[in-house]
Amino acid sequence: MPAVQETVARVKEIDVDKYKYGFSTDIESIKAPKGLNEDIVRFISAKKGEPDWLLEWRLEAYRRWLTMQEPTWANVKYPKIDFQELYYYAAPKSMEAPKSLDEVDPELLRTYERLGIPLSEQKVLAGVEGAQLEGARVAVDAVFDSVSVVTTFKEELAKAGVIFCSVSEAVKTHPELVRKYLGSVVPITDNFYATLNSAVFSDGSFVYVPPGVRCPMELSTYFRINEKQTGQFERTLIIADKGSYVSYLEGCTAPMRDENQLHAAVVELVALDDAEIKYSTVQNWYPGDKEGKGGVYNFVTKRGDCRGARSKISWTQVETGSAITWKYPSCILRGDGSRGEFYSIAISNGYQQIDSGTKMIHLGRNTSSRIISKGIAAGHSNNTYRGLVSAHRRAANARNFTCCDSLLIGDQCGAHTVPYIEAKNASATFEHEATTSKISDDQLFYCLQRGLSEEEAVALIVNGFVRDVLQHLPMEFMAETQKLIGISLEGSVG
């Protein structure tokens, strides 16, 4: 398996800091004053030139947020966050009005180059410059701190009727769509972090696929937090109209910094009749150093609404970064015959803490859902799967299959599974399977006896463990992910 060898080769290249995205970019930025109050909310809204209704929406969320408490039920521990010590808006100074790649600050472009955005994305950047390449193409929206730097392939997508731009831009160009759908899946009252996001959200991607259109290429957003003490509050909204299809991928990195950075995103997906949305995440925020210092707090609300009959939403996530992950990409199966899927690989090493899973809310008739979760814990980390499967009274013939597997590497880490199952309809069929296993010394020895190094052996065994989920990732990202798995687990044995 070449990917295994490549993993090892990559690991060897990175001798000092294994987190290769840890550099920061020295770029002048415009920031909002530190802290949070109504004036900051107004400042952000004004910076973006937003209409009054959106400012009011933000202020309503802010006032609501003041009455809310941080959730404490997750199996994660961290010092209390002082929300007045954060910056809520940061934008590269040169980014006041970006139009095309030519106008983007070269320093920013170099940053993305250094990030080694997966090859397929680089092809896209080349494509924008006119050197179109054959094969798979991916349109990219690059978000740097609080603003979208550039979105590629917009014109070509527009020919197919697909709208792909930053949310800030969509507010101006397609206000009716934004107004109709924003907050319709994750209402501003939803939870502490989602409400905070609603008040101060900065940028993120907006996608609309018109009826019957199969989006001609993969869409992707690349998030980068650069500024110190700056929260990133991205907001992504994807609408697949009747009978349409779209596949979307997001990637995330951040510099190595000693203090923790907050990332509280909201992602809303809406699938109308017969539409399908496939949403993939490769999350590689800075996880903190080996003593557990620094790293990103990733407190994210992601939810998809299968609003139409026979619609389908599929979440695939590969979570390798962040000091703390608190994230439950969910599906509301409202339309009759709709289907939700959740495929997850969550890897924790060092002192990382993950509390992640999904919610499958069966409301319509003949709805089905599938959950495959693979948690891998190494080092001193803690890895919790938390999931809810529920069937409403009217959800006749709801079906769910859940499989949660945990793999432990070493004896200092923890894996936990917390499934909640509620069936209010007697015709519901829910199946739940869970296993916990360790990479045994005997398995390792068997591989070593065949000439594999310890790193190769672990990468091979873990890649086997996550295979069911890997195959749901877009092709271009499978190899990349296999490598990432090896790098994330560096130093986990021996």
Add this chain to the structure above:
Amino acid sequence: MLEIKNLHVNVDGREILNGLDLTLPQGEVHAIMGPNGSGKSTLAYVLAGKEDYEVTAGSVTWKGEDLLGMEPSERAVAGVFLAFQYPMEIPGVATMTFLRTAVNAVRKARGEAELSTPDFLRFVRDKAAALKIEPDMLKRPLNVGFSGGEKKRNEILQMALLEPSLCVLDETDSGLDIDAVRIVAQGVNALRSPGRAMLVITHYQRLLNYIVPDRVHVLSEGRVARSGGPELALELEETGYAEFGGEAA
């Protein structure tokens, strides 16, 4: 040549090998027999370098090199191969993927070029056919749900692919019916060569009808109690291990 001198090995604080001496010249096949608990499998694991087997005294050299000072994967690269009594399962990893990873790891470490995909597939298919291994088996996850016979044939396939110079077969006949023993033995015999030494560990004489050894050593209480030609195995079949402190075979 494999030279084991005065080997003492502790497992969990208990002495299992206790002054074992053995010389295995290049090109020869020696059988290790003995009652349960006499230290046969311990010897196999120590040669392969398994952790938790503490060598307290003695030496093991292979082609003049100190084997005990090498890591398990270094020994594999140096040509030591252990056919496991209980091969490990690795879920989700196709057998073919595992074979290719192992072959390329060893080739790379030996300074040889990695095989291209078509070359590798051809290489595996030929060897697999000789062992009556169906192509379908190679697509399944390594050893997961394999029958006893499939697991052992898979071990011999790996032995054929990795081209070791010292083969240690740990009770390769255990749990096999007579047809499977014959197939496995044919596979082993095909690998006999002047440049390759083999240590065949078995409880029963049966396997040695098919793999005829040059020498037979009987272990008892952690050392070689008796050595002889192939006829020694036949004698044991008659008398059992009673005189070596074991129950009658």
